[in-house]
Amino acid sequence: MFRNYLSIAIRLIQKQPGYAFINIVGLAVGMAAFFVITLFITDELSYDKHFENSDRIYRVAVHGVTSNGDVNTAMTSPSWGPEWMDEIPEIEALVRMKPPQQMWLVAKDDLKFFEKGFVFIDSTAFDVFSFDLIRGSQETALSAPFSVILTETMAAKYFPNSDALGQNLRLDNAYDFTVTGIIRDLPGQSHFKADFLASLSTLRTPIYGDNFLESNLNMSLYSYALLVPGTDPSVVATKIDAYIDRTVGEILKTVGATIHTALQPIRSIHLESHLDSEILPNGSKGTVMALAAIAVFILLIACINYMNLATARSASRSREVGIRKVLGAERPQLIRQFLGESFIISMLAMVLAVVLVLLILPTFNTAAGKALTLLSSGFLSAVAIFLGVAMVCGLVAGSYPAFFLSSVTPAYALKGGKLGAAGGGMLRKVLVVFQFATSIGLIVATVVVFRQLNFTRNMDLGFDREQVIVVQLTDVGVRALFPTFRDRIEELPSVVSISGTSSAPGFFIQTNLVLPEEASQEETVFAQTFFSDYDFVETLGIRVIAGRAPSEAHPSDSLGAFVLNESALGAFGWDSDPNLAIGRRLSFPGGNFEGLVIGVVEDFHAESLHEPIEPALIAVANEQSYFYAVIRIQAGSTKDAISEIGRVWQDLYPAYIYQYSFMEDDINELYASDLSLGRLFGGFSFLTILIACLGLFGLASFTAEQRTKEIGVRKVLGASMGQITFLLSKDFARFVVIAFVLITPVAWIGMNRWLDTFNYRVSFGIGTLLIVGLGVLAISLVTVAYQTVKASMANPVDALKYE
Amino acid sequence: MIRLEKITKSFLHGFNRSFVLRNISLEVKEGEFVSIIGPSGSGKSTILHILGMLDEPSTGEYFFFDQPVHKISERKRTDLHREYIGFVFQAYHLIDDLTVYENLETPLLYKKIKGSERKSMVAEMLDRFNMVAKKDLFPSQLSGGQQQLVGVARALIMQPKLILADEPTGNLHTSHGEIVMDWFKRLNKEDGVTVIQVTHSDHWASYGDRVIELVDGRVERDVQNEPVPTSI
Ligand SMILES: Nc1ncnc2c1ncn2[C@@H]1O[C@H](COP(=O)(O)OP(=O)(O)OP(=O)(O)O)[C@@H](O)[C@H]1O
């Protein structure tokens, strides 16, 4: 029996290769898209699961409330962790970790690299994280200061020809570390990156200042707790809150702030945390869900093609069904036959899908910022997913034709009765409308995302982001020589101006509590702070609206001078007149930094447009505060500027690596996840419309075939070719129009919601929708044009004879 | 073998019910060779389909070997029809995508007959109809007469007790028609197979022992073994 079905299926494919092609390609594209998305989602969901006990590991996060806004940070104070460990019995083990703010320069003699994965970590690391130590001792490897454990990759990178254990590595050209252990590489699916585990006790030395580990109100490292099985994390959080209240409650009260902690399950950090100072950029749960929905839709759309074409073709198959029934076939046998056919198609599609996945993955990886491979979720799971998808597709796609066709009464079928003129036809239309609605929705989403990204690129940010190079001043040694560096850079012909600053747009922006002189402690304001030299305002092209920018010409500026933005005026209550601010005294509570307001500038966007503009403060400070040099260069001399600056750097800092970027790129980087969302929408909407058009093409050919006689009669009655083409196209156009009407509200609400995640956004109305709708209409008409024109050109006599 | 009691068949045309068969009662005994004749649209095919359990009557009762066909389940009906009935059509109704061999094999597959037995049954049929050389051809590669022979062979392969034939010779040249009719005659006489055929022509009708004439869904005439007047 199976052989009988198989030979029928294979002969059908041979006889109607076009039909088989459409089905197989459509299904394969859908399956490939589904598989790629599954890989992506599996990857996103697997973060930090590789740690043993990952269900009991939590990171302590701090939520601070002040009179002027909230702070949500993933970091805690260095002194806290060990004391929690002592006094909270529910904490089984605790580890503190300090990844680099930017990067560390690591050197083995002349081998030098900037390393992002150089983390300082407590000797309790192995109690919490199941790092796989293959050399060295868990008990002692991280006890002594200046000890470091390497991953296998790093060991091979720095010690290619010798045993790393016991050898030295130099950090920041200054500190020598002894290699005390080697661990296996960690999977990339983790919210932190660790290539080097250095002993945290090292930080009692001057690297971060002598008292770094004792500071009790300085959120500057990450604390992870392994809880006793069965512990409610909120109970622990309450105990931690009590500890904080007892130890630093008084100080917090004086500045009008309160702090609460929360325990974040380590597995949820990647997709759900989104706090300030995440170690690596988080993923987005929204993207994961949107992609999951797209995956299901694309596969469904591909299955719909099969159903549609199979029902359209049912007229020619119904005779076979009639005969088989006459020959004694029972309905279940026929159902099995048709399901079998769709399984064969879907298995062939599966094979093609594997090839497509290999083709799609590189592009997808670029768009999504991943390094997925066909087997990255494991060989067995890849096989299981593919087979599973092929089975489900075979079942879903084949079920309708199978049940529909097998229900025919044989006497009717043998007479060549037309099937499903009403029922099947209706379903077919609904399915086509569904396909086009999905296509239009995805294309609208793509267009909106890119329009918004374009908007963010072209919006006036309040400063000039073009022709600015940012050079990182990562080390104390580099910063110490900055005045010389600045003088030499200023002389370069390709450079307009240079400024040293603690924060730059596109990078991490520091915030501080600021207090006006006459106000009480409770009226402090959280303000973004740019500790910089005199030329920051000029170099970035920030516009002064009152007072003046700092200047060497005013010696008093070096004693403490502030420039505020407009939002800061608002926060201090001076917004009625910018000049009110000039001459006021500001200070940082608890610190010894204070000065006079000398000017006010227009608001400028240092962060992404997702964020509102916050009060900002440009403070004149010395070179020890500068982490970046921002350099404005002459238009058209980019190449010269880069190499000239590089030469100065080499000359002045031969031991350090010259690291530069363009501010425009740094700012665009803030929208990396939006861009990847846009690219993903774009890619998948292309696939969706491709599949939908494949289906439409097939459907058009069957319709044209079925209506041959009608067309013949109409032509005999004098209808022109144009009229016939119009008649046939009209039916297909109707699908698109109905799909458009149905999807419009969904797309409109959905995309406005996404746009609302930006504080500054484009407007999105019916215009965009209409353009996309018309575009899809045009595409669909072009798709059916070949069939309709062919049908309308056919000789009417042939058509009538054919019947 | 067959007993029809007041069988009617009607279709809804909009709000009108049009009757194709009206109150047909008749009996056919095992071993008879019946020809059904009548003008086009008189309901010949319809009654044959009902007899073959391919279609259901609107009202009335149908007994097949004393089993009430109108009452039993679809499954049971399929069993009866698989067991006892072979069908031959004017349009041959072979499965285009299967070879001669596979077409003959299909009913055996549905009856779940084992491979070796199946092979010998198909081989025997091919032999009986002199089609061994053609077994791997597709229907489209055969002449009309050859196709109809395959149709007859396929109907016979299950060794049915009843053969229903709807204008089996309608599309054939006379010489081919003779071959088919001779087969029916032989099966009827030698093996005692009951044959009911629908035909337009008196010539082919005369092969039967009994002629039933339908007019407008009614039995107009039911006679034994005598030539029919050429009034049609
Ligand atoms: N499914 C149906 N729906 C509506 N009317 C039908 C249907 N099937 C058959 N009829 C009608 O029933 C009548 C009898 O049809 P039937 O095929 O039995 O005639 P026939 O005697 O076999 O004619 P012919 O000699 O042309 O084959 C016809 O008028 C036909 O229009």
Ligand SMILES: [Mg+2]
């Ligand atoms: Mg007929």
